[in-house]
Amino acid sequence: MIGIIGSGVMGMSHVATLTGLGGAKVVAVSDPDAVRVAQAAALAGGAKVLSPEALIADPSVDAVIVVSPDAKHAEQVLACLAAGKPVLCEKPLATSLADGAAILRADAGRGLVQVGYMRRFDPDYVDLKQHLQAGGAGDPLLIRMIHRNATAPAFMVGTQGITNSMVHEFDILRWLIGEEILRIRVQTPRAAKQGGLIDPLLAVAETASGILVEMENSGNVRYGYDIRTEILGSAGALMMAARPATRRQTAAGEVISHPADFTQRFADAYRIQFQDWIAALAAGKTKGAGSNAWDGYVAMAVAEAGVAALQSGDWADVSLPTQF
The missing domain is CATH 3.30.360.10 (Dihydrodipicolinate Reductase; domain 2)
Structure with a gap:
């Protein structure tokens, strides 16, 4: 069960892609724009509309995709780590190296973070x-x-x-x-x-x-x-x-x-990335084969x-x- 934070162009595209895949369901969405988030919830087949904090804390959400504005990435990724939930964060991982380092420290030994550099799957x-x-x-x-x-x-x-x-x-x-x-x-x-x-x-x-x-x-x-x-x-x-x-x-x-x-x-790349991530989580792994938190930090x-x-x-x- 997946929660998606952000329902702009990329977020809506992710909802559409995930809805067409097997093995996972988008159960919660979040966005400050009431019209966009309602559209995302409907596209997902009736997903809950929650605040980012409530979405991350919701027990029905097993993993989170962060597609919010860049400045929110670090805060929301760290919240996912505090909740012990796998998170796929769209690039960039953060907007400062200090925040990137904080994510690396919080993720050390767990490997819960994947960064959405989808070209690796293209x-x-x-x-x-x-x-x-x-x-x-x-x-x-x-x-x-x-x-x-x-x-x-x-x-x-x-x-x-x-x-x-x-x-x-x-x-x-x-x-x-x-x-x-x-x-x-x-x-x-x-x-x-x-x-x-x-x-x-x-x-x-x-x-x-x-x-x-x-x-x-x-x-x-x-x-x-x-x-x-x-x-x-x-x-x-x-x-x-x-x-x-x-x-x-x-x-x-x-x-x-x-x-x-x-x-x-990159429609194929996104689809393959999500298929890999979902399969990895279903197999008990913490992330898929994509970029990890260190890769995200290096790009920054x-x-x-x-x-x-x-x-x-x-x-x-x-x-x-x-x-x-």
């Missing part, structure tokens, strides 16, 4: 990693990653292109190559402020073995949601396959559609370095503590 990324591990391109030398949104959400301002969006690249990069990011540099082109959001962003990161990684994050490209990754290695190159799309040829030219947003592009640490690099115009080292 079939295209899984296939790319398998080819990389098989040596199809030799040793990776350069990696290019593109993350483009048609329109940035209204809540995104300032450096959230790094802390809320580019964190996906930080996590999936570590998962792909099995290395830490040592330093990062982030820049933005001229006249690039869109509604308070610093956008687009171009980052270059260096990993422990010296791989250079270029990451583009663009929030307002208009034409659709566009995700790409290419790996240049010592013996060839790997390019993540694009999702099939209908090619339309008209008198005006040829048109290829892109997904409208992340809920379309890289993001903090990225913000510092953007502000300084220079490289910033990624600092990871050895103990908390």
